[in-house]
Amino acid sequence: MAERIHIREVGPRDGLQLVATMLTAEQKIEWCGRARDAGIEEVEVTSFVPPSVVPQFADAGEVARGAVALGGFVAAALVPNLKGAQRAIEAGLSKVNYVLSASEAHNLANVRRTTQQSIDNFKDIIDYRNDLAKDPSKRRVVIAGGIATSFGCTISGDVDETRVLKIAAQYLEIGADELIVADTVGYGNPAQVRRLMSAILREAGSAPVACHFHDTYGLGLANVTAAIDAGVRAFDSAVGGLGGCPFAPGASGNINTEDTIYLVESLGFETGIDIAALLELRRVIESWLPGERFTGTVAKAGLPKTFRRILNDDRQQPRQATT
């Protein structure tokens, strides 16, 4: 059995942050359900930011409740503060992805707090979660610590790797269950990714570490390969590569889910995901978002003749013997 790499769909959150069309809560929940049916284990279903900041997420509570009702996958949400975490947990989510920026300038611009203030705020979230966990009837909520602009920042340029490592250490000390290391603006390159992720994995010990890459400058899949080399086994991506950067018009957004699966399975790992079902989901989303730029080569070029879609082949077998 090949080793598993976990591909987590972040399209309903990061993919929608900048699109002009407002999707309905029903559509976002359908996105989650179809992703689950394709074999995706975890979806970042929405963001609990103030609706005044990102109107697309005014329906965050409704989407979260709908996703939880679907069941069969881990429904997570992005939160920038304690209030967001409380709303996410009240909606029934079992996972909360907190985010701060390693770049001080980016963090100030994003949430009007210093990075250290955001780290202190994370402690409040962990305390809140731990208080809730005292009630044995309640499921323990998993809290991930996300580090945005880990590979560079459009405002301040370089981001010191020791600073990213220090934040990772603080997150773990405070009680983060998982780390998400994000290349928010696509500045990372494979040498940098291999170096930083090796160091973070050493720091993290047994705690899971995921990477969140953007393909802004075309290095998304090269960076995934480098992170895999370093030992990372979980990646965020968006169907159709949605989620362009406001600072690079026309540029690519998140790494593309379909293409990432193709890469990862080509390298000999398994994802448990049915690419054909994902391409069907992509077509549905394309019909919802006319005029948006979708990326990815699998959708255009298909798959090489040499690519073995082991899972799909398995699924084509009858599930029960028909004797």
Added chain:
Amino acid sequence: MAERIHIREVGPRDGLQLVATMLTAEQKIEWCGRARDAGIEEVEVTSFVPPSVVPQFADAGEVARGAVALGGFVAAALVPNLKGAQRAIEAGLSKVNYVLSASEAHNLANVRRTTQQSIDNFKDIIDYRNDLAKDPSKRRVVIAGGIATSFGCTISGDVDETRVLKIAAQYLEIGADELIVADTVGYGNPAQVRRLMSAILREAGSAPVACHFHDTYGLGLANVTAAIDAGVRAFDSAVGGLGGCPFAPGASGNINTEDTIYLVESLGFETGIDIAALLELRRVIESWLPGERFTGTVAKAGLPKTFRRILNDDRQQPRQATT
């Protein structure tokens, strides 16, 4: 000083093979001249195939003579047989890139010969070159041995790595000065590239080895990174990523020269190439080829703030002191 990686422009050959618009010889020569002015050391300027096969190259002799007259860079041409090599050398080229397919089926379809017959034909080219070299007034022509479909074939699927290695060994034994290992249909993945290129570099010893990747399935730059890891220091690419595959409509073609330079320099190597001058060349080619699909993120998104264009910075310095 950073280590050099050699980026060779193959756009005037591989980039034009499938485009509908016929460029004039003058335009192709301008392409070469602008590439040279941007700092590119080597250009595959044309292909000496029968004009009945690829009408775009009916002007091969004229383009080759024009490129040689420009000077200041290595002008090479692709040749499929002895006759092509003779025409290339008669036109004054100092480098000939012979090509055969590791896939028997692909070689038969392409040049109606078995791979072994193509290897025998290569010997004729080396003999021809060696005869010419007996005249001390003539410059020794460099002959590269290209191996197409080294990472898979649209007709026969998998291509045995031991077969590719054996061809590499035969090429070197016959007298090839250089090897070009080509992923003609974009089937390669980083694990495969690292494995095969490591083995080929061991086989090649001190002979230069270049990789020729296509981005058909989006893994082009991940494969460049893997090849660099293995020790490869020369890559073929085309400005604007021209050169789509006839078997994958809408798919990407050659790896994109601008993006490849960005990747390679991000990894800490130097190329000696001015990306801004290349982007200007791209705009010129776009004006010549309306309706063709150009790829690449540097042209769309620019370059990260953190990217240091050392060479351009150097060039911005006055060349002479103005005291």
